[in-house]
Amino acid sequence: MTEQKTVKKPLVPRKYLFSFILITSLFALWGFANDITNPMVAAFQTVMELSAAKASMVQFAFYGGYATMAIPAALFIRKYSYKSGILLGLGLYAVGAFLFIPAASYQDFSFFCISLYILTFGLAFLETTANPFILSLGDKESSTRRLNMAQAFNPVGSLSGMAVASFLVLPYLLSDRRDATGQIVFDSLSEAEKADIRLHDLAVIRDPYVAIGLVVLCVFIVIALTRMPKVREEEATGENRSVRQTLSNLWHNKVYREGVFSQVCYVAAQIMVWTFIIQYADHLGINKAVAQTYNIVAMSLNLVGRFIGTYIMKFVNTRRLLTIFGVGASICTVGAIFIEGIWGLYSLVLISLFMSIMFPSIYGIALENVDVQDTKLGAAFLVMAIVGGALMPPLQGLLIDQEVLLGMPAVNVSFVLPLLCFFVVTIYGYRTLKAR
Numbered sequence: 189m190t191e192q193k194t195v196k197k198p199l200v201p202r203k204y205l206f207s208f209i210l211i212t213s214l215f216a217l218w219g220f221a222n223d224i225t226n227p228m229v230a231a232f233q234t235v236m237e238l239s240a241a242k243a244s245m246v247q248f249a250f251y252g253g254y255a256t257m258a259i260p261a262a263l264f265i266r267k268y269s270y271k272s273g274i275l276l277g278l279g280l281y282a283v284g285a286f287l288f289i290p291a292a293s294y295q296d297f298s299f300f301c302i303s304l305y306i307l308t309f310g311l312a313f314l315e316t317t318a319n320p321f322i323l324s325l326g327d328k329e330s331s332t333r334r335l336n337m338a339q340a341f342n343p344v345g346s347l348s349g350m351a352v353a354s355f356l357v358l359p360y361l362l363s364d365r366r367d368a369t370g371q372i373v374f375d376s377l378s379e380a381e382k383a384d385i386r387l388h389d390l391a392v393i394r395d396p397y398v399a400i401g402l403v404v405l406c407v408f409i410v411i412a413l414t415r416m417p418k419v420r421e422e423e424a425t426g427e428n429r430s431v432r433q434t435l436s437n438l439w440h441n442k443v444y445r446e447g448v449f450s451q452v453c454y455v456a457a458q459i460m461v462w463t464f465i466i467q468y469a470d471h472l473g474i475n476k477a478v479a480q481t482y483n484i485v486a487m488s489l490n491l492v493g494r495f496i497g498t499y500i501m502k503f504v505n506t507r508r509l510l511t512i513f514g515v516g517a518s519i520c521t522v523g524a525i526f527i528e529g530i531w532g533l534y535s536l537v538l539i540s541l542f543m544s545i546m547f548p549s550i551y552g553i554a555l556e557n558v559d560v561q562d563t564k565l566g567a568a569f570l571v572m573a574i575v576g577g578a579l580m581p582p583l584q585g586l587l588i589d590q591e592v593l594l595g596m597p598a599v600n601v602s603f604v605l606p607l608l609c610f611f612v613v614t615i616y617g618y619r620t621l622k623a624r
Contacts, residue, residue, distance in 0.1 A: 197327045199334055204325040207417055210410070211325075212338045213272070217366045217404060218311045219280070219345025220352075223462065224489060225250055225304065225395055227353045227480050229581075230466040234374060234476075235303075235363040236297050237382075240359045240467065241585035247459055249301035251577035253308025254315070262568030263431070270321045271416045275401050277313025278408040284310060285401030285498040292394040295386060301616040303397075310404075312571060319551060320567040325417075332506050332552030336498040339548040343491035350487055352396045361389045364476050385502045438569065443620055447554025448569050450616035454546045455611035456576030460584050461539050462486065464599065467588055468536055473528065482533060486540035491535045493544025501545075507621035514614030517542035521607040525600050532600065539606075546613055553620055580605055 200208045225246065233243035265273035284307025291299035322338045323331040358364065362385045363374040374385060440443055462483060469479035493513075500509060519540065523535030551570050558566045587593065587602035594601055 194240075197330065199330050200326050204417060207324050207414075208322065208334075208338070208558055210414060211274075211318050211321055212341050214314050215338055215342040216316055216345030216348070217400075217407065219342040220349040220400060221281070221307065221311060221345075222250075222349065223346035223483075224349035224353050224357075224400075226459070226463045227350070227358060227466055227476070227504075228393060229463050230470070230476055230479075231358065231361060231364075231389070231393060232297060232300070234372065235361065235386055238297070239585070241582055242586045244463065244581040244585035245301055246304065246580040247463060248578045249305045250308050251455070251459065251574050251579075253305045253576060254307075254312045255572050255575035257309040257312035257315050258568045258572035258574075259565075261313040262565045262569075264313070265317055266564050269416075270317050271411070273313050273317035274411055275408060276319065277310045278315060278404050278411070279310065281307055281310030282401045282404045282408070284308070284323065285404065288394040288397040291422040292390040296391055299404045300393075307397075310375030315571045315574070316564075316568050319548075319571070320555070320563050323552065323555065325386075328556075332549060332556070333498055333501045335548040335552050336494065336501065336545060340491065340494040340498060343487050343494060345543075347484065347491065349424065350480065350484045354477060354484060357392055357396060358480050360392045360479040361476070363389050366475060385485045388394060415463065431565065434565045437559060437562050438566050441558060443556070443623065444554045444558055444566060446616055447550055448573050448618070450613050451547070451550050451554070451570050451573035453577035453609035453612040454543075454550060454576070455574045456580035457606035457613070458543055458547070459577035459581055460603070460606045460609075461521075461536065461543070463581050464588065464602065465533075465536060468524070468599050471597055472533060482537050486537045486583060489538065489541040490544045497545035497549075505621065505624075506545075506549050506553060507617050507624060509620060510553070511614055512617075513542045513545055514610055516616050517546075518607060518610045518614060521603055521610060524603045525596075525607065528597065528600065536603070550613070550616065576609075580609075 189526060225307055229243050229246050232238060232246060233240060236243075261277070264276065284303050284305070287303035288300070291303050318338075319335060322335050354511055363372070363382075365373050367373055374382065377385070459610060465483050465486060466476055466479040469482055470476070474482075497509060497513070517539050520535050520539040524532050524539070526532075527535055554570060555563060584602045584605050587605075588599050590598040591597055
């Protein structure tokens with residue numbers, strides 16, 4: 189008998205390596221935008237004197253931009269190219285960031301929300317483009333692992349955003365200063381004093397967005413001057429397939445259809461967990477700057493989990509791992525609900541370890557058996573699923589505003605919402621594992 193030698197295919201072929209590195213940098217860029225924005229909910233709540241529900245409209249605007257622009261982004265790259273979609277996305281990202289300058293001058297909360305809305309038009313283009321592009325840069329069997337590897341750099345950007353919020357924004361917000369009893373001084377000031385502090389604090393919030401806008405312009409120039417390879421979707425024949433036929437194909441693909449719903453739930457859970465860590469800590473008497481360090485620990489766990497999870501996928505089926513991590517996230521969320529005090533906060537932070545592989549794994553599983561000609565629009569709906577981050581945080585904010593629910597702190601009870609979302613993700617992982 190002749191022994192056959194198995195050829196091990198690289199995760200990223202050499203000819204695609206530079207493009208992989210360049211596009212992977214985009215994951216860090218939208219990670220920065222996501223996670224410098226999360227703590228701004230609490231910052232706006234204080235400086236603009238808003239309820240938790242109204243302040244969470246920051247998230248509604250931010251993630252609503254994904255819902256608005258994901259489908260137009262897919263149609264744009266169907267007609268043109270991945271590179272064109274990336275460049276347009278970077279341009280919109282920069283415009284939204286620079287709009288923080290007039291928003292701070294007018295001191296208008298709605299203007300900030302509009303700026304974030306436009307900024308996320310750009311992020312929708314980037315995510316709709318970059319995720320399927322990474323999937324295509326190599327062998328299809330390793331596509332989900334490859335996306336998990338690229339997505340591992342998303343928390344790098346997120347940690348950068350959190351670090352900026354923790355060390356350059358939140359500590360310098362005069363509106364969050366407290367007296368000896370732990371009460372916020374801002375609430376007792378005159379309107380004239382509040383106006384001066386508001387002008388200062390909104391400038392502090394503005395500056396990081398302007399800085400990232402300049403970085404985005406630099407990346408725009410580099411990518412504009414770089415030749416990108418054609419990948420499977422762009423080389424495929426029959427690109428004249430109608431949108432209606434593509435939509436029909438996607439709808440009748442059960443794994444894809446359920447994947448989109450699971451992604452809506454996952455993103456909703458992720459944004460609720462990361463947005464309201466600060467409110468959870470605030471209930472324990474911890475100020476915003478210190479509370480943000482718990483967010484940084486959570487994101488660090490998410491980063492570690494992403495690399496560990498990507499490695500484990502060499503030996504464990506992605507669907508099985510998604511199911512296991514879904515169970516882990518659910519258990520930690522139960523702890524955040526029922527354990528009052530600092531250990532409840534620790535349990536809330538630990539959820540991020542188990543969330544680490546969820547987004548790219550759901551994304552990869554959902555697209556695995558989608559026809560190559562339907563991938564671009566299929567990717568768009570999975571990005572559009574990020575609308576979950578717009579819909580659920582305001583609802584959780586309404587629960588938190590009640591202060592007490594069922595005899596427990598409302599901020600604890602509010603985490604029932606992400607718990608339900610993690611149940612959906614766990615069931616999706618289990619169902620797709622059994623189906624396979």
